[in-house]
Amino acid sequence: MSSQAIFHTQVIQKAWEDPHFMELLKSNPKQALQEMMGISFPEHVKLTTVEETPEELYLVIPPKPSEVAAYSRLKTEASW
DSSP: HHHHHHHHHHHHHHHHHHHHHHHHHOHHHHHHHHHHHOOOOTTTOOOOOOOOEEEOOOOOOOOOOHHHHHHHHHHHOOOO
């Protein structure tokens, strides 16, 4: 299991077990992950939480790896 999959599983498990974390995760996911799990994200990264229901599911398509690599190079090359 990848570290991303482990992290994803841990966040879901905590959300199921802790109603306060679930509410904060839905209203302010960056704050929830920082406060409850010590994980922070850069300011330019937008993080959205979506709760599925039995009647409504979501299919998330991540960015192409080549686009992520190009963005990372651009950010590195543009920084001082």
